[in-house]
Amino acid sequence: MEMDERKKKILRAIVQDYIATAEPIGSRTIARKFDLGVSPATIRNEMADLEELGLIEQPHTSAGRIPSDSGYRYFVDCLMDPPRITDEEKQVIERETTKRISEIQEVIAHTSKLLSHLTSLTSIILGPHKGKSAFGQMHFLPYQPGQAIMVIIKENGVVDNHIVDIGDAITAEDLQHVANVFNNKMKGQSVDQVKKNLLHQIYGELARQRRLIDNAMELLSTILDEVEQPEKIYLGGTLNMLNQPEFKDLEKVKTLFKVFEEDERIKKLVQPTQEGLNVTIGGENTLKEFQDCSVISATYRVNGETIGAIGVLGPTRMDYSKVMAVVDYMTRSLTEILTRRRR
Amino acid sequence: MEMDERKKKILRAIVQDYIATAEPIGSRTIARKFDLGVSPATIRNEMADLEELGLIEQPHTSAGRIPSDSGYRYFVDCLMDPPRITDEEKQVIERETTKRISEIQEVIAHTSKLLSHLTSLTSIILGPHKGKSAFGQMHFLPYQPGQAIMVIIKENGVVDNHIVDIGDAITAEDLQHVANVFNNKMKGQSVDQVKKNLLHQIYGELARQRRLIDNAMELLSTILDEVEQPEKIYLGGTLNMLNQPEFKDLEKVKTLFKVFEEDERIKKLVQPTQEGLNVTIGGENTLKEFQDCSVISATYRVNGETIGAIGVLGPTRMDYSKVMAVVDYMTRSLTEILTRRRR
DNA sequence: GTTAGCACTCTCAAGTGATGAGTGCTAACT
DNA sequence: AGTTAGCACTCATCACTTGAGAGTGCTAAC
Structure with a gap:
């Protein structure tokens, strides 16, 4: 037929x-x-x-x-009518995104709110994965007698700091020296590599600061191996789901909200399967709790590199054209903000 | 009668x-x-x-x-039977709190989960207030050509960092000089004070770095004025409310969850009115959405100083004896963990 | 190929009546 | 005087019925 x-x-x-x-x-x-x-x-x-x-x-x-x-x-x-963002939506987005916000987390949280507000649905944003980043630089800053602040700058520019106990015997020059050795030996290396290949060298050069080095190495491990810490998930407008007639049943609401608390499964929903806008309709997605829902998602980038995903979750019966337009535009907007921010 | x-x-x-x-x-x-x-x-x-x-x-x-x-x-x-924690509850708490967790946020998030789990109700924890802290030290670390990382250490030991654009003309010595001036002039001062009294001095001493100074001052403002950023609120087990028969009505659920998103109002709920365990029953609390609910709350301390509050929200029809026992015990437990951690 | 007509199906809302839990009152009992 | 049995009354709940309305599929006519 x-x-x-x-x-x-x-x-x-x-x-x-x-x-x-x-x-x-x-x-x-x-x-x-x-x-x-x-x-x-x-x-x-x-x-x-x-x-x-x-x-x-x-x-x-x-x-x-x-x-x-x-x-x-x-x-x-x-x-469907091709997705086309309305002037009004565009204006709202422009207005909201030109507010200067410095923290990347806040940018994303804000985007999430905006997205759910514009669509009256639930927004899901997969935060930027931290990326296993190699060692960049290390510095010590004086803090208090017997303590210093160890600042570690990863290769991707993320800065971490920790207070470390140092003996009273260590001078600023000693610290500088330790930092220099680390900076020379470890530039661009992962912690594992360092442990395998360079540790004895470092020990050799800095025999007297053995305790400080152990301390530093441990901190470096936890900081640089942060990959295991998964990308953060930002949900916005979860309450909007309650306004959808398909969720007038309390049992459904319960299972829905239960899944909202399970980051791993939410992550699956927006995990992009292809470039550009993804549209997953009803049973096409794998979570049985969301068989009545659709997800529009896309990835955002920084400097051309995909670092996270952004999506909208709603009942299968959603306004695809509008939502697709908004998600598309917001993705570009977010990509632009993050890229600009990095310059 | x-x-x-x-x-x-x-x-x-x-x-x-x-x-x-x-x-x-x-x-x-x-x-x-x-x-x-x-x-x-x-x-x-x-x-x-x-x-x-x-x-x-x-x-x-x-x-x-x-x-x-x-x-x-x-x-x-x-x-009522006097609140008395059961051995079983005690064991669970001991077991869960001896896991070594370093980040204070995680300790609290974990406590929140535990609390809601033990009571099958919703837990509310008011995070530690950051406290307005004055300027401590400033440092610049080289980052990339034309950029440096400005590290600001507050008097209370909190470290903040930001990437700042510097001109190509500025040398490491210049930066060091700027930092020194700031460190000398501003030690222990609030930003407002500095703006009023010292800015022209600083300008005078560092005439050539005017742009960098403006930049730095702006950052300092946002970082040091962080007090306005309110204490974070940790909610746990919000879904538990859905199991309570008093919330079988979807409308009630909606209003309930809406309030859950309004930190300011939630804060009011656990804001302690007196020392020790607070019990607020039904209409005794001021939020009309919670006229059917009761709150058991208490404050936790670090080194004797009250820094936050912990509470459990449930329907008026809750097991007061049990919940009071748990909240009481958890408060002590949290106080102890945080105090030990600080030593 | 299109349409009008019609019998049929099914949901939904309103109405009905039986049931059962619980009360307040009265009068009798201890 | 306090306690209890008995009884009439109230009210929510549930099962059941009924009628209205919306929609379909089929057939026959256009």
Whole structure:
């Protein structure tokens, strides 16, 4: 069976109306609301075909039709108005993102809020992965008698600091010396490499500061091996889900919110499967709790390198065109902000 | 009218049963479940008295009685078994808190989880307030051509760092010089003071680095004025509320969770009004969304100084004895951990 | 190929009545 | 005087029925 023009029109009508009202729509209503020039009976026949094609379904005998997952998929791929951001949305985003915020976490948290606000759905942002970064520089700053602050700058520019106990016997010059040795030997190396290859060298050169070195190495391990610490997840507008009629059931809300607390599974949702905008509809995603939901996601970059993902979660019945436009624009916006910030 | 022994017994029975079942309890059931040696009719008479005293109430004519806020209050103050932590709870807490965690945020987050888990309610922890701290030291570290990392150490030992753009013309010595001037002039001063009194001096001494100074001052403002950044709030087990029968209504859930997102109002809930354990029952607290809820809270300390609060939020119908015991114990535990950690 | 007509199905909301829990009151009992 | 049995009354809840409305599929006519 072929998808002729009229079938397409009818499917589009069904999807659009269902997205707007969340009510199954019947042939009579379609004929009334959408000017297709045919009678309800004709539409009924077409709908029977569409159902056979698996694009729409009936919740029960005497209800109207609703789109199936495949129906949404077809709609998104072939029927939908192309995603186009409205001037109003654009303005809001511009206004909100030009506020100068320095901390990257805050930028992302703010983006998350904005995204959920614009879509009235739940936003999910995968924070930038810290990236296993190699050793860059080390410095010691005087702090208090017997203590110094060890500052470690990773190769990717992230700065970490820790207070370390030093003996009273160590002078500023000694510290400088230790730092110099580390900086020379370790530049660009991972901790494992250092432990294997260079530690005895360092010990050799700095025999007297053995305790300080051990201390420093331990700190370096924890700081540079921070990769295990997973990317942070930012959720925004989780409450918006409660306004969706598909979550008027308390049990559903419970399971939904339970999953919201499991970062690992949320992460899977926005994990991009391909470049550009990802649209995952209903059962296409693997989490059974979200079989009634769709996710629009995309990745954001810094200096061309993909470092995180941004997504919107909503009921399958969402305004794909609008949400896709917003996610797309926000991704670019975020990429731009982060890139500019880094310059 | 006096509260004689029998009235007390009956009130206690009503509260205990209602806490356990969440169902209004009638005279017959009381006579059956609790061995008071009198007939339902007598209990009815007593209950009429208790109602007149405002300690219990009837949801509707033919339902049993439930405790009123005053009833709970009387129960907590006079009737309840004294809070006593069980060995089992104690063990769990010991086990969980001996895991060595270094970051204070993590300690608190973990405590929050533990607390909500033990009580099956929602835990609220007010993070340690950062305290307005004055300028301590400043350092510049070389980073990339044209950029340096400015490290600011506050008087309380908190370290902050930011990448700053410096011109190509500035040498390491220049930077050192700038830092020295700042360190000399500003030690222990607040930013406002500096702006008022010292800025022109600094400009005078460092005429050539005017742009860098402006830059630095701006950063200092944001870093040192961080007080405005409020104490962080840790919520745990918010989902537990969904298991409470009083929140089977979706509308209630919505308003509840909305308030959960408003830190300012949550803060009010646990803000201690007196030393030791605070018990706020139902309408006693000021937030109208929480008129059906009670809060048990207490403050935790470091080195004798109160730095935050810890609390449990649940329906008015909660197991006061148990929750009070747990909150009390956890407070001590947290105080101890933080104090030990600081040594 | 399209449409009108019609019987049929199914949900939903409103109405009904039985049931049961619980009360307050009265009068009898100890 | 305090306690209890008995009883009429109230009210929520549940199961059941019923009617209305929406929608369908089928058939026959256009």
